[in-house]
Amino acid sequence: MNRRQMLALAVAAAAVPVLSACAGDTRRQKQAAAPVKSGVQTLDPNRPGNDSWPFAEAEQLNNSLTWPKTNVPDPASKVVLTVAQTADVLAEVRNVQFDFFFKQRHPNIEIKRETTATVDDFLTKYMAQAAGGTLPDVLYNHYSWTQNFISNGIIDPLDSYIAKTPDFGMKDLPESGLAYFKRDGKLYALPTDMAPKLLFFNKTLFDKAGIAYPDKDWDFDKLIEVAKKMTSGSGVEKVFGLSPSPTISPDLSTVFLMAFGARFLSSDESRVLIDQPEGVEAMSRWLDLLTNDKVTPSLADQQLLQKVEPFKTGHAAMHINGAWLMTELAKQKAFQWGATHIPKGPKGRFSPAVGSALVMASGSKNKDAAWIYMYEYLSASGYQFRRISSPARQSAWLPNAEALGIPKETAELVKEILADYATSDGVLHLAATKKVVDTAKPIWERAMIGKVDAKTALQEIADKVTPLLAQNKIA
Template identity: 25%
Template sequence: MKSTRKMILVILIALMGIAFVVTANLNSDKTIRIGVFVGSNWDVPDAESYKIIDDVIARYKEENVSFDVEYISGIRKEDYSEWISQQALKGEAPDLFFVLSNDFPTFTQVGLLENLDSYIENDPDFDEDKYYQPSYQSGHINEHMYALPYESVPNLVFVNKTLLSQEGIELPENDWTWEEFYEICRQVTKDTDGDGKLDQFGVYGYTWEDAIFSNGVTLYNSDDPSTLNFNQSGTTSSIEFMRELNQLNDNINVTSQMFDEGKVAFCIMPFSEYRTYMPYPWRVKKYSNFEWDCVKMPAGEEGGNVSKVDTLLIGMSSDSRHKEEAWELLKMISYDQTTQKNIFEYSQGVSVIKDVTDSQETIDILFSDNPGEVGFEMTLLNDVMENGEFEHHFNKYDSIKSLIDNEVYRIINSESDIKTEMMSLQNKINATLKE
């Protein structure tokens, strides 16, 4: 009798154990995991980096009571790419995860990201036209959509208004040109203390890519994504303009510290810098000795007042076991207006949804940063986002980006024939890309 009771007890315990395991598996099977890193994607101070995601999770769980959502906190941006890769290798990639720009082509190539075309086409509540197209298209590669935009940051020209005023120069309009840009840089570049050396300059941080974006040039070749097209008239004139700007400085390396100290008229910085450092008290810590504002990029001869727009993407794992639920959560992060409004409240970027950025509520948020100040024209932000350009990332390009930069700046700093040099560069780069 005792042995029978003991056997029954063992069986009951075993059954309870099985039930516990099954329940645990069912519970874990009802969890959507998100890959996220701590801090700002834009490398500026961010004390509330999880605030927006926490809010999304709370709202999602209210609407989907049978599902839980979780993430691992404390992963630094510099460690994030490797963490995602390691999770994928172990078969434990998060259902949804943020995708850094440089990782996007690689994650797409290895099949880590789910193709979102069918989700987009079959969802009557989803309208891609609500996005700013430069932001939306940044998640597009090889004619397919693999990630949705979460937050964007355009480059803008930051202007030292105090320096311009001292030189008797008015703040440029948002439709200014390369010619006006060069002329102001020429006027302000001088030796102010009489020691025979230049100590005041026109611009810091204006790159050859800024020049080609504003001159109507797209290096990316849609007919052959494994090549770049340097052999264009717009590319040649952009490099010529960069050479002329560079020659104003008499081979002196203009630094960000010089702009911080009020010795440079213009500095090219992302909008996230404006959001972070324009309000008090950050402005006092960063730029305390001059007044400053921002305007659009100057337009090239063959282009317009176009800025580069960088976008943080979020995608779905191709191995997710909850793809339909993950899609709904993905939309709540990228497409939902409440989430996108929070971008302006708790982050430093720009919402990727047009109706959010171009709204009175957003105006109120931005101007609350600067009580009593006029600030930049709100049409600037909408126009820059609407008409900006995104940098096409594709396999191998990022691995040779430094090579391209070195070659282009060698040409800028030389006296060689630019058109010949650009043809040679195209052959060299495309041969490397095809290896």
């Protein structure tokens, strides 16, 4: 690695967005928030498991699955493969169990796990390692990091390995969510999970109000009309018609703007467009819903609630969030819930397809072994073994939904959205993303508390964000 790349990596470590701030993507917050406790480190190496993931059940599930084959041969002698991921306690137990059974299938591949509790710490740690010329063989990657990793030459494209794996099944992965991981026609990462956003609704509140549930025919006008009707009460009894209140985030365009013909940035992330008439009109509409109609949670409401989303506690009638929320909702008993499509706008219907991935380090000396591990981990059987709530492989959605208690019709809905209108278009993922969000968000928050009007705030955002976008130029 040359000096220019090392300096670029130092910049990248400070520039790329991390999931704790999340900026519109709450998919992994719950998973990444908990520290990896000592219980994970003291698992019985001969029978790894705990009360949530008993070893006997894991063994039975492993033996029931058909594990895929690749034309890439196993190493002829012992190798140590280093795998770096971020996971909470429960996910890490399942990962350790996967590694245990993987070793039985591949006795010459020894797995050395490096688990970091938070993605903030993960990114800092491994960017520093990359600058020093050392990285694990296989490591986790968030969709907003990958282009930086590619630019700095620290991960390899995977196309040649996919070509050696006839049963890989690229068609089982949603094309709509792969753009983050591609450059010049090459694929550099394979998604560990992939999901769109949905419109969730509280059936109990709708039944009480005598209003029909949201469905595929709804447009945003209908959403706003019903959200106003469903808003009631005050203080701790407050019920919001809709959450969250739109703010600056990487997927702002795809969720709240593109349906109205507006965008935050241009598709190549080189120009600010949110200050154009379409953007001002769309954002003004969402701002009115907050400041005038009190239909969405204010900043004060969000601070009061802290990490508790109003919808999860029965204090919001409708909620726009990722399909990964279904696992949590399936476990709660406080109210009945449902999910449907994101509403339509004058310019169509859009939902972001977002996900994390695994990548292979360019400096790995065990690339064949790394591929064998990645392929099995990210195969349909791998997803089913790990009980991923939003698997990238579509063939794993229904089996996992059944195992997790998610209604079949909701899982079918997710697959339909991914195949129909989910997209990576409009989701910020280039180098300037964190700086753009960090710069624009407090400006818009001043509009949210009534200090400036929407047009003034958006013009200031354009003025201050535009110079940052030079960083998005891909060499």
